[in-house]
Amino acid sequence: MALYRTEAVVLRTRNLGEADKILTLFTENRGKVRAVARGSRRPRNHLMGSSQPFVHGSFMIFRGKNLDSVSQASIIDPMVYLREDLLKMAHASYIVELVDLLTEEYDPNSGLFTLITSVLGQMRTSGMEARLLKFFELHLLRLTGIEPQLACCVGCGVTVVPEGNGNSLGFSAREGGVLCTDCRRQRTDALPFSLGALQVMRWLANADGDRLGILQIPTAIEMEMEQLLRGFIDFHLQRPLKSLEFLHTIRG
Numbered sequence: 197m198a199l200y201r202t203e204a205v206v207l208r209t210r211n212l213g214e215a216d217k218i219l220t221l222f223t224e225n226r227g228k229v230r231a232v233a234r235g236s237r238r239p240r241n242h243l244m245g246s247s248q249p250f251v252h253g254s255f256m257i258f259r260g261k262n263l264d265s266v267s268q269a270s271i272i273d274p275m276v277y278l279r280e281d282l283l284k285m286a287h288a289s290y291i292v293e294l295v296d297l298l299t300e301e302y303d304p305n306s307g308l309f310t311l312i313t314s315v316l317g318q319m320r321t322s323g324m325e326a327r328l329l330k331f332f333e334l335h336l337l338r339l340t341g342i343e344p345q346l347a348c349c350v351g352c353g354v355t356v357v358p359e360g361n362g363n364s365l366g367f368s369a370r371e372g373g374v375l376c377t378d379c380r381r382q383r384t385d386a387l388p389f390s391l392g393a394l395q396v397m398r399w400l401a402n403a404d405g406d407r408l409g410i411l412q413i414p415t416a417i418e419m420e421m422e423q424l425l426r427g428f429i430d431f432h433l434q435r436p437l438k439s440l441e442f443l444h445t446i447r448g
């Protein structure tokens with residue numbers, strides 16, 4: 197089928213020529229897709245409004261030989277709040293960059309589409325951006341098949357029961373998850389992993405996004421999770437994220 201309609205979120209845009217943009221879209225049924233929106237930088241062009249970062253829309257896409265093109269688009273949610281508030285923009289930029297880097301084109305992942313629209317949607321009112329990002333990261337990693345192992349030790353396979361494995365657990369980005377006390381002692385590159393952070397990460401990895409507000413997370417645990425997941429994601433990406441620099445500048 198040369199022409200198809202799909203819901204999608206605009207992950208990023210890049211100018212092409214005088215008046216066009218190439219959109220990187222995350223679609224509901226076809227995964228990541230790149231398509232040119234011809235004329236979308238001209239004032240009053242029918243594709244201008246839908247060719248902005250973070251827009252959730254319905255797109256009619258024509259599959260070309262070399263490059264797909266958007267023939268029609270209508271906006272479902274313009275996500276204006278993500279472009280008007282610098283901190284929200286920085287968080288949303290991080291979310292879409294991470295999705296872009298961890299996915300391949302035309303690899304369908306409707307669960308990931310739902311996660312993206314849900315998390316960007318929650319940023320409209322949420323004051324919990326930090327834990328929303330951790331929630332997003334854990335679910336994105338699961339949906340792309342690289343989630344950290346939090347149930348069993350990645351060194352020896354023993355089930356890690358917080359009450360039973362002592363209080364000196366470790367976390368290894370290289371090996372992919374939690375280390376029991378014994379295995380942690382044998383490694384120099386493992387980071388300390390507190391019981392509290394392990395429990396919160398397990399909870400977040402299984403939680404519904406709309407229930408995040410019910411959990412009180414101490415700042416120290418939020419910071420620990422930030423460090424562990426940062427190391428884990430960076431290990432998998434092997435390249436710096438442009439949006440992180442922006443986010444760190446905004447946060448001061």
Ligand SMILES: [Zn+2]
Nearest residue numbers: 349352376379
């Ligand atoms: Zn072990």
